[in-house]
Amino acid sequence: MILNLIIMRPAVVYGVGAMGGLTPRLICGRVYQHLKKKMEFLWTKDLRINTVHVSDVTRAVWHTANWYVSNDKQGSSVIFNLADENNTDQEAVNTHIRAIFGIETGFQGTLVSQFAKLNMKEATEDINEEHLAPWSEILKEHSIKTSPLTPYLDQELLCNNAVSLDGTKICKTTGFSYEKPKMTEESLREIIADFQELGIWPKD
Template identity: 35%
Template sequence: MSKEVLVLGGTGFVGRNLVVHLLERHGERILIRVADKCPPAMAFLSQEYKRAFDDDRVEFVQCDLTRKSGINKGWTRDGGRWDIVVNLAAETGDGRDEALYEKRCAGLSAMNAERAGEEGPDLYIEMSTAFVYASSFRAPNDEQARTNPITLQGKWKLKGEEVVREVKGLNWCVFRPAIIYGKGDRNSIMPRAVCAATYVGTGERMDFLWDGGIKMSTVWVGDVCRAVSFAVESPETFGGKIYNLADSGDSTQGSINGLLGETFGIDVGFVGRIISNVARIHMDGVVEVANEKHMRPWSELCAKHDISTVLSPYISRELLQAKNVNVDGGKIVEEAGFQYSRERIRREDIVECLEEACEARLFMRIWEGAGGTNEMGGEEEEEEEEKG
C-alpha cells in the first residue's frame, strides 16, 4: 500500500534530503507533497535535489504556513487526508528577532498541529531541536532531562512542541536532533567552514572563543531522514514519543574545528577561557568585530571566483557563548531498533558538504591541495553546568 506524505517546509536543509530519501526508500509506493514558502527554483538546489523535485511522485505547493490561507492551500487535496505529515517548517537562521522565532516556530507549529487534529493523519511528526535542553557538560541530555533552551529558536520550538502534544486526538511524534550536518547544510557547520575558507593561504590561525572542550553533539542529515522514514513506516510505534537524534561521536568545538583545519590546511585554536570571560563583558562588540573580520575576505573570495551565495561566515552571539549541546541519542536505538549509519562527523563529511555547495554554485574549491599543520590551542577546562 502506498504512503501519501505531506512535508511542510520541504525545500529546506532536512526537507530536500528527506524527499530524496523517501523516493529511494519507498519507490513507487510513495506520493509526496512539499509545502513551502520557498519554491525549488529559488532554493539553490544541486542536481540531486532538482531531480527529486522534478520526479512525478513529488508535488510542490508554494504557501505561507504561518497563515491560515497558506495552511489551507498546503494541506487541501482531492484524495482526502494525508497518511503522514512531517513538519520541518521553522525559522532556522541564527540571530533573528525573537518575534520572528515566535511566529515561524511556535506559531507555525501550533497552527499546523491544529489542522492535523482536524484531519487526523496516521502520524504527525514535529521536527524540533536539541537546543531545547539546558547546557550540560558532564551528562548528555536524554529525553527526560531538564529543558532550559540555550537559543531563542530552542525556546520557541519547545513552546511549539508543547502545543503539538496537547492537540486532542492527534497521534504525534517529536524528534529533537542535535547539530545536523550533511549535504545541503547552510546554517549549521557551514558558517564555520566559510570562516575557515577565509584563512586559506594567509598563514593566520583561526581562533574561536572559549576552548575545544565545549560539547557540540552532531547527527548526520541522512540519519535524521532515516529516523523520519522509520516513523513513516511504523506510526503506531512512534506515536506519542519524543526521541533525541544524536550520534555517539561526542563531538566538541575542538574536534569539529580540527576537522575544518585538516580539510582546509589551516591552523585552528581557541583564545581560552580567561580572554573569553573578559570578552563576555563586551560580547556584542566582540561578535561584531569577529564577523566583520571574516565578511570582507569572504566577499573577496566570492568575487574572485564569480560566486553569488547565500552562505555566510556570520555566527550569532548565541552560538558563540559557552553553551554545551550535549545529547544522548540512544533511546531510539533501544526502543525502536533504529541504528545510526554514521557514528561521528568525519573529514569526508565536511568535504561532502563542500562538494554539494560547489555544485550548487555556493562555494569554491579552495580546500583541494591545501597544506599546513593544525594546532589545537586554548585551555581544556570543563564547562560549568548552567544554573537556574
C-alpha cells in the same frame, strides 16, 4: 484532545545541503586559509557541540513515523534526541578543519572568552566583521556573484552553550540505527564539494 505527536530533538545538523550547523565553521576555515591566519574560536576545545548527519535526521523522521503507526502508539507523545556516537566537541571539528584547509586552529580560552561575554553583542559584531569582508573577496575572486552561504555566526552560537545529547533512546526503543555514527573529514568535504557543484563555493 490527544495529539499523535513525535518530537525529534536533533543535535547540530551537518551534511550535504545543510547551510547551518557546521557549515559556517567550514566557511570560517576557508576565510582563514585566505587570510593565512590562525583560526581561533571562543571558549575551549572540550565545549560539546554534538552532531547528527542530515541523512540520519531524515531517516529517523520516516522510521519513527512508521514505528509509531505499526506499534499502535496513536494518542501518545514521544520524544527522541538525535545525536551520533561521536560526542563531538569543538576540537573534533577543528581537527577536520585543519586537515581540509591546512591552517592552524586554536581557542581563546576561558579568560578571554569571559571578557568577550561581558559585551557579547559587540564581540559578535567584531567577529563577523572579521569574517564577512574576506568571504566576499573570496567569492569575487572566483567570479561568484551571489551565494547564500555566509560565515556569519549568531550571538547564541558564540556563547558558552554546550550541545550535549544522548541519541540512543531512539535506537533502543524503535530499532533505529545511525548510518553516520561519526563525523568524518570525508563527510565535511562532501558538504564543500556539493556547494562547489552548485557554484556557490569557490573551486580551488
